Amino acid sequence: SKTTKEFTDKIDTLISGYGKIDEAFYDELEEILITADLGFDITMELIESLREKVKEVKTDDPHQVKVLLKELIINILSTGNRELQVEPPPAVVLVVGVNGVGKTTTIGKLAHYFKQQHKEVMLAAGDTFRAGAIDQLEVWGQRNQVPVIRHQEGSDPAAVIFDAIHSAKARNCEILICDTAGRLHNKKNLMNELGKIFRVVDREYPEARKEVLLVLDATTGQNALQQAKVFGEVAQLTGIVLTKLDGTAKGGIVLAITKSMGTPVKMIGVGEQLEDLQPFDPSSFAEALLGDTNETRIADDIKI
Amino acid sequence: MIFEGLSEKLQNTLSKLKSKGKLTEKDVKEAMREVKLALLEADVNFKVVKDFIKRVSDRAVGDEVMESLTPGQHVIKIVNEELTALMGSSQSKLTFSSKPPTIYMMVGLQGSGKTTTCGKLAKHLKKQQKSPLLVACDIYRPAAIQQLKTVGGQVDVPVFSMGDGTSPVHISKAAVEHANRQGLDTVIIDTAGRLHIDELLMEELQQIKAAVKPQEILLVVDSMTGQDAVNVAEQFHEQIGIDGVILTKLDGDTRGGAALSVRAVTQKPIKFAGIGEKIDEFEPFHPDRMASRILGMGDMLSLIEKA
Numbered sequence: 045s046k047t048t049k050e051f052t053d054k055i056d057t058l059i060s061g062y063g064k065i066d067e068a069f070y071d072e073l074e075e076i077l078i079t080a081d082l083g084f085d086i087t088m089e090l091i092e093s094l095r096e097k098v099k100e101v102k103t104d105d106p107h108q109v110k111v112l113l114k115e116l117i118i119n120i121l122s123t124g125n126r127e128l129q130v131e132p133p134p135a136v137v138l139v140v141g142v143n144g145v146g147k148t149t150t151i152g153k154l155a156h157y158f159k160q161q162h163k164e165v166m167l168a169a170g171d172t173f174r175a176g177a178i179d180q181l182e183v184w185g186q187r188n189q190v191p192v193i194r195h196q197e198g199s200d201p202a203a204v205i206f207d208a209i210h211s212a213k214a215r216n217c218e219i220l221i222c223d224t225a226g227r228l229h230n231k232k233n234l235m236n237e238l239g240k241i242f243r244v245v246d247r248e249y250p251e252a253r254k255e256v257l258l259v260l261d262a263t264t265g266q267n268a269l270q271q272a273k274v275f276g277e278v279a280q281l282t283g284i285v286l287t288k289l290d291g292t293a294k295g296g297i298v299l300a301i302t303k304s305m306g307t308p309v310k311m312i313g314v315g316e317q318l319e320d321l322q323p324f325d326p327s328s329f330a331e332a333l334l335g336d337t338n339e340t341r342i343a344d345d346i347k348i
Numbered sequence: 349m350i351f352e353g354l355s356e357k358l359q360n361t362l363s364k365l366k367s368k369g370k371l372t373e374k375d376v377k378e379a380m381r382e383v384k385l386a387l388l389e390a391d392v393n394f395k396v397v398k399d400f401i402k403r404v405s406d407r408a409v410g411d412e413v414m415e416s417l418t419p420g421q422h423v424i425k426i427v428n429e430e431l432t433a434l435m436g437s438s439q440s441k442l443t444f445s446s447k448p449p450t451i452y453m454m455v456g457l458q459g460s461g462k463t464t465t466c467g468k469l470a471k472h473l474k475k476q477q478k479s480p481l482l483v484a485c486d487i488y489r490p491a492a493i494q495q496l497k498t499v500g501g502q503v504d505v506p507v508f509s510m511g512d513g514t515s516p517v518h519i520s521k522a523a524v525e526h527a528n529r530q531g532l533d534t535v536i537i538d539t540a541g542r543l544h545i546d547e548l549l550m551e552e553l554q555q556i557k558a559a560v561k562p563q564e565i566l567l568v569v570d571s572m573t574g575q576d577a578v579n580v581a582e583q584f585h586e587q588i589g590i591d592g593v594i595l596t597k598l599d600g601d602t603r604g605g606a607a608l609s610v611r612a613v614t615q616k617p618i619k620f621a622g623i624g625e626k627i628d629e630f631e632p633f634h635p636d637r638m639a640s641r642i643l644g645m646g647d648m649l650s651l652i653e654k655a
């Protein structure tokens with residue numbers, strides 16, 4: 045459509061408009077990176093490193109400059125281990141994040157992802173707060189034909205997780221995925237509640253491998269960095285799931301996060317259906333960030 | 349925290365300006381760089397920032413300032429004036445239809461807070477002696493109807509639903525008839541979250557609009573939204589036509605620059621703010637407070653007041 049077109053090949057238009065590299069070229073690069081939500085600091089650092097690289101390799105070909113920039117971005121995004129650590133079983137996956145980012149939906153997709161690998165999965169309805177949250181997870185459980193451990197709305201989430209762990213042990217379940225209520229990172233009491241859940245997991249399930257996934261909405265701007273920092277203080281985050289990449293937002297804030305915290309992006313969400321979850325690929329992400337192909341949306345670029 | 353550092357730097361630059369007797373173009377440029385940074389850090393869209401800085405700079409290097417006895421203070425005043433002009437200065441109220449029921453329709457991206465806000469708005473209207481009906485038109489998201497029913501129960505407001513097997517256009521029409529029969533004077537339609545580039549679902553909104561002619565279509569926007577806020581707002585406004593905005597999750601620590609972006613591209617007022625998950629954590633939106641939140645400096649305002 046017309047709209048999607050506008051966000052397209054920004055960088056290619058830029059490149060074709062430039063015979064060689066000058067200040068205006070860098071200015072426009074800066075604009076592309078900032079509008080992709082990278083944030084000012086990282087954008088400036090990237091441009092600086094790029095200038096150095098350009099000098100080093102003595103190029104004035106805009107196409108090559110783009111390749112250099114892409115390499116710099118891939119470099120940052122390639123930190124850490126991007127594999128979900130669920131082998132050998134048992135494993136527990138805790139899913140956390142602020143309100144409405146896509147935690148519950150991601151759990152539904154993860155269950156599908158693991159089931160495709162012929163793993164035994166169970167879900168725990170650890171969001172006992174939000175209206176309809178338990179029923180929502182129940183629907184995802186049915187879609188995947190996996191059991192969902194639930195208590196009543198308003199009950200203690202740590203107790204749900206406790207029950208789920210014992211149930212997982214009894215049934216020899218390989219992967220237990222726990223939903224948690226959305227919470228803003230600046231709410232002390234809610235973050236403490238999360239701490240309690242983690243303690244239950246550590247105490248009751250020491251033998252399990254742990255994945256603690258922070259779900260971030262690609263539409264979110266600079267605040268995502270703060271989210272990652274504060275959730276990272278309460279929990280040993282092992283990875284990030286970046287959702288809603290099927291929209292026009294680029295999710296560039298993950299660069300600042302992986303750079304400063306080293307937490308890798310492991311999976312991306314590209315829609316609302318079961319199969320709309322994919323392993324994160326730094327190269328396609330960088331490509332989409334710079335709007336390389338004629339497809340504008342990162343999701344389209346990344347779809348394998 | 350980065351934000352605090354940044355606003356401190358901005359304050360320093362601006363107060364340096366304040367104490368200057370005579371300004372050079374370079375002074376103004378330096379100050380504008382800090383303002384630009386602060387706005388970008390607050391997630392105000394790049395283009396909106398660029399336009400803003402240009403307007404302020406043009407005025408700041410113009411005669412108006414050069415002839416002022418306190419040019420530094422004058423620049424600060426201009427920043428504030430332009431920011432307030434962008435944000436809108438007065439609080440904007442909800443409108444009512446002369447022929448009840450008054451219909452409001454919530455639209456927006458996935459997870460922005462529509463369903464929760466429906467409940468909050470219903471409660472707000474009940475306090476004004478209205479009798480609202482909540483309408484469950486999200487037939488896609490798992491348990492969306494159940495969520496609205498629970499929310500309706502919390503505020504003691506009836507919820508109209510026809511399950512997830514009937515089209516939202518049909519549901520909304522039937523709901524309005526139901527409200528008429530029951531003598532309910534307000535109808536609040538909850539719609540499914542959707543992407544602004546989803547042509548089918550955007551068309552569905554157009555059809556609901558054509559079918560029930562809502563008094564107001566309210567775009568629900570997450571205050572943590574980044575640069576993309578302009579695309580979202582622009583597309584919803586272009587394709588559906590919105591009458592106002594509700595900004596949610598302002599109880600977080602985001603600066604909320606999306607508010608400026610949305611305002612700049614739609615020219616529509618932000619009417620309410622969501623300030624928590626609970627049903628009564630909802631209030632009329634104050635544009636002036638938002639302006640100072642975005643720049644992260646209540647103190648700057650007092651600087652200006654002294655100017």
Ligand SMILES: Nc1nc2c(ncn2[C@@H]2O[C@H](COP(=O)(O)OP(=O)(O)OP(=O)(O)O)[C@@H](O)[C@H]2O)c(=O)[nH]1
Nearest residue numbers: 143144145146147148149226288313314315458459
């Ligand atoms: N387009 C798109 N929508 C998504 C994606 N992931 C989740 N959603 C939608 O985002 C909305 C919120 O998703 P949830 O899974 O309920 O989010 P949550 O984080 O569990 O929300 P809370 O529990 O309320 O904090 C739903 O409408 C989902 O369908 C995605 O990758 N793309």
Ligand SMILES: Nc1nc2c(ncn2[C@@H]2O[C@H](COP(=O)(O)OP(=O)(O)OP(=O)(O)O)[C@@H](O)[C@H]2O)c(=O)[nH]1
Nearest residue numbers: 143144458459460461462463464541597622623624
């Ligand atoms: N902290 C906070 N959370 C909010 C606010 N408004 C909504 N939420 C939360 O945000 C999440 C999403 O809210 P919903 O009302 O389900 O959003 P929605 O737009 O209806 O979502 P979809 O129907 O999936 O598109 C829930 O966890 C809400 O409790 C707010 O003002 N502050």
Ligand SMILES: [Mg+2]
Nearest residue numbers: 147148171177
């Ligand atoms: Mg959830």
Ligand SMILES: [Mg+2]
Nearest residue numbers: 462463486492
């Ligand atoms: Mg909803």
